Amino acid sequence: MxxxxxxxxxxxEWVAPDIVRLAYEIERKDITYxxxxxxxxxPGPSKGxxxxxxxxxxxxxxxxxxxLDCSGFTRWVYALAxxxxxxxxxxxDDHVRRMYRVKKPQPGDLVYFGKITKKxxxxxHVGIFLGGGKMMNAPETGAEIRxxxxxxxxxxxxxxxx
Numbered sequence: 001m002x003x004x005x006x007x008x009x010x011x012x013e014w015v016a017p018d019i020v021r022l023a024y025e026i027e028r029k030d031i032t033y034x035x036x037x038x039x040x041x042x043p044g045p046s047k048g049x050x051x052x053x054x055x056x057x058x059x060x061x062x063x064x065x066x067x068l069d070c071s072g073f074t075r076w077v078y079a080l081a082x083x084x085x086x087x088x089x090x091x092x093d094d095h096v097r098r099m100y101r102v103k104k105p106q107p108g109d110l111v112y113f114g115k116i117t118k119k120x121x122x123x124x125h126v127g128i129f130l131g132g133g134k135m136m137n138a139p140e141t142g143a144e145i146r147x148x149x150x151x152x153x154x155x156x157x158x159x160x161x162x
Contacts, residue, residue: 016108018081023128023136026077027145033138035062038072039089043079046072055141062141070126071095073138073145074110077128078162081108086162092123096160105159107131113155129159 034048035055048062048069055062068076074095075087087095096112105111107130114123127137130147138145150156 015081016106019077019108019128020130020136022077022080023130023145026073027136027147030144031073031138032065032067033069033141033143033145034065034067034072035060035069035141036072037062037066038068038076039091041089043072043076043085044068045076053141057141060141068138068145070138073136074126074128082162092126093121095126096121096123099160099162101158102161103159105129106161109159109161111135111150111159112157113153114157115155116157123157124155125153127153 031045035053036049036051037046038044040046045066045068047064047066050060050063053060053062071092075085078087079085087098092112096116099110102109109129111127111129112123113125116123127135127148129135133150134147135150136145136147139148
């Protein structure tokens with residue numbers, strides 16, 4: 001039986017555990033954060049870009065660092081879990097537009113930070129919800145993919161499901 005995912009379909013129960021498992025597998029690979037990393041034609045680590053970079057480390061290391069930014073990380077995990085690039089190469093604003101908001105998150109849902117209204121989407125971070133107030137994320141330049149407390153990140157905007 002062939003199952004296809006679409007942007008309007010709820011997350012399949014059999015995919016959610018894969019999302020969490022894959023996130024932990026990728027975390028163990030010690031992949032470095034790279035601004036704009038993970039946005040090449042195919043999901044996965046790539047060299048980043050210094051365009052729009054506002055990080056603490058100067059000069060910008062992204063163009064010479066192979067890695068992932070937050071949305072590049074979630075894109076790769078979702079592509080591996082779904083078997084295709086369901087989120088696509090865009091940024092957090094593009095990705096959240098392909099999802100729907102949920103009030104009761106399940107592990108594997110995405111947690112967004114920024115401002116999301118009916119008229120405007122301006123996000124600045126995304127992670128994979130693990131449960132228990134935790135998320136797996138690519139947090140910032142100089143860090144590796146890791147687990148963080150959701151409450152420690154400013155600008156919580158909601159949980160979203162593909």
